[in-house]
Structure formats: C-alpha cells, structure tokens
C-alpha cells in the first residue's frame with residue numbers, strides 16, 4: 612500500500628499541478644499525482660511533432676485572463692510571449708474576420724461603415740427576440756438570419772451534432788460582436804502564451820521535492836491501494852468516480868488530423884473556421900501562436916465526434932440535471948471521505964485554463980483551511 616502522502620491528486624492537468632504545487636510549497640505536504648495518460652499538462656499538453664514543430668495535441672490553447680494576480684502566479688514557472696490569437700471564418704468563398712467586427716460587416720454587406728452605421732445596420736437586420744431561449748434565438752437576436760446562416764448554423768451543427776435550437780443560449784453567447792476593427796479572437800486584458808509551451812510551464816510547476824508523479828496509472832484501478840493522510844483531489848470524470856451508477860454524462864469529443872506542409876506558413880492566421888464546407892470545423896496552424904521559426908509547418912484539422920476523449924460537456928437541461936445528482940453524491944463523498952472534486956471533468960463544466968486554475972487555487976484554500 613502506498614500511503615506516505617498527505618495529498619493524493621488524480622490527474623496531472625492544470626488543476627492537479629496547481630494544487631500539488633501550492634500544497635507542496637506553501638504547506639510542505641507530500642503530494643502524489645497519478646495520471647492515466649503518459650504525460651502531464653492535461654489537455655493543455657503540447658509537444659514536438661515528428662516535423663520538429665511544437666503542436667498543441669488536444670486542440671489549440673489560447674491562454675487569456677483578466678487577472679493580473681493569476682498571471683503573476685503563473686509567471687513563477689514560465690516567461691511569456693504575446694498571444695497572437697486571430698481567427699477567420701471561411702464562408703461564401705471568402706475569409707472574414709471572426710468574431711464579427713466592422714470589417715466583417717463591411718465585407719459581408721459590401722458597404723462601408725463606421726461604428727454608428729454598423730450599429731444601425733445591425734438594428735435593421737437583427738430579430739427582435741427579447742429573451743432568447745436557445746442558441747438559434749440568441750444569434751438571430753444579435754445578427755439576424757443571413758449572418759446566422761453564414762457563420763453560425765453550420766458550425767454549430769457540426770460541432771455539437773445538434774441544432775442550435777436545441778442548445779442553450781450560452782453556447783453561442785460566448786462570442787462577442789464588435790463595432791470596431793479589433794481583430795483579436797478574445798477581449799481579455801492579458802493574452803499571452805508560455806514562451807516554452809504549456810507542458811514546460813506545468814513541468815516547472817511540479818518540479819518540487821515534495822511532489823511525485825505516476826504516469827499511465829488509472830486511479831479507478833488503484834483506488835484501494837492508495838490512502839493519503841489528509842485528502843484526495845479528484846480531477847477525473849465525476850460519473851466515472853461513481854461507476855456511472857446514475858448513467859453516463861455525455862461529452863462531445865474531437866479527432867485531430869495533423870498534416871505537415873513543406874512551406875513556412877499555410878494560413879494567414881492561427882485558426883480558420885469552416886461553417887459550411889468540409890467535415891472538419893476548423894484548421895489550426897499553431898506556429899502563428901508559438902512564434903516558432905521553422906521552414907515547414909503543421910496544420911491540425913478538427914473533426915467533432917460523439918465518442919472519444921471527453922472535451923466539451925453538452926449544455927442541455929437533462930445533462931445539467933444528471934450532473935446535479937452526481938454533484939450531490941460528490942458532496943457526500945467530500946464530507947465522508949475527504950475526496951474533493953475539482954476541474955473540468957469532475958464538475959462537468961467547460962472551463963478555460965485560467966478559470967480552471969482559479970478553481971484550483973480556490974479548492975486549495977479550502978483544503979488548507981480544513982486539513983492544514
């Protein structure tokens with residue numbers, strides 16, 4: 612039996628690494644991280660492809676945050692380069708700025724606009740739906756039918772295999788519409804990427820004498836053999852923990868096809884969306900973000916799948932209800948057995964990396980108070 616550890620952490624993703632680092636360096640606790648994959652960093656994992664190009668294995672990760680405090684915390688483990696996050700959408704045979712901004716509106720409606728004219732145009736074309744009840748209504752209420760069909764409908768159908776009518780408004784609600792010419796993908800105050808990649812950042816974070824990592828080890832198979840002295844942090848799927856006894860929580864998955872090209876760059880920017888062409892949703896040339904200098908390039912094509920690694924929880928009311936029932940079991944497990952559920956898989960919640968790390972820091976404060 613393995614038990615000289617204070618804290619057992621299941622999953623070496625961002626959440627597991629942050630909690631291990633805090634507990635080891637602030638409290639001097641001995642931590643064991645067990646991870647079922649053969650690497651750390653969870654879905655933020657990046658590695659060198661056979662071509663020598665640094666790739667994001669599980670989809671592009673555009674790090675951004677509004678929190679200076681969070682950035683300062685992470686800066687102990689990495690330097691940064693600016694995040695060059697530019698996305699275009701390919702529709703009607705042309706590439707448009709995306710999210711929609713004044714340039715998109717001008718190109719799409721073949722007219723010239725300023726901020727006021729742009730707002731007046733949108734007022735004319737948007738549908739007057741006061742409280743949108745689903746994603747279709749949400750987008751119609753913001754940009755009207757023509758742009759909904761050009762930019763959103765096909766992409767959403769491919770991504771979720773569901774009609775936007777059957778998805779909650781929040782799915783498309785994450786996308787801003789701008790009345791300026793800001794071409795950046797997101798609005799956050801800090802948009803940066805680790806200068807040596809995410810895996811290097813998380814490796815530095817857990818490089819501590821009190822932290823031990825076991826790779827290719829599935830907690831669910833080892834559960835009975837490891838008893839931590841203080842608590843367990845579980846970052847795996849919550850339904851797996853309870854052997855799916857209430858039923859399986861559905862996830863949307865992706866398959867990535869990495870192709871290599873004998874040229875320095877293939878695309879004008881990191882990401883191109885294809886709402887109405889191809890089986891894949893987007894093509895990603897991560898070199899635009901990593902800034903790596905290399906004579907060749909690698910582009911990944913993303914195919915949404917209903918089976919595979921769990922990437923996106925499916926935002927539908929029946930899934931939220933099922934999760935709620937698992938959450939009740941999880942809370943009981945915390946009270947009775949000191950198992951704390953944290954992170955994207957354990958809370959059935961889509962979180963960006965900054966949000967996942969914030970939640971890890973909060974969980975750490977909680978366990979420090981309880982067992983410190």
Ligand SMILES: Cc1cc2nc3c(=O)[nH]c(=O)nc-3n(C[C@H](O)[C@H](O)[C@H](O)COP(=O)(O)OP(=O)(O)OC[C@H]3O[C@@H](n4cnc5c(N)ncnc54)[C@H](O)[C@@H]3O)c2cc1C
Pocket residue numbers: 621622623624625626627645646647648652653654655669670671672673674675828829830831846847848865921922923953954955956962963964965967
């Ligand atoms: C396609 C995609 C694109 C994304 N793009 C962005 C982006 O642009 N910007 C951004 O900020 N965020 C992005 N994210 C989100 C980011 O990946 C997550 O916020 C972050 O990885 C969450 O950290 P986590 O530790 O909760 O989970 P994870 O990274 O999923 O780590 C959990 C770890 O637990 C391990 N595990 C699970 N079960 C067990 C078990 N039984 N035993 C042992 N180990 C186990 C898993 O193998 C995994 O390594 C993206 C996510 C996806 C899927």
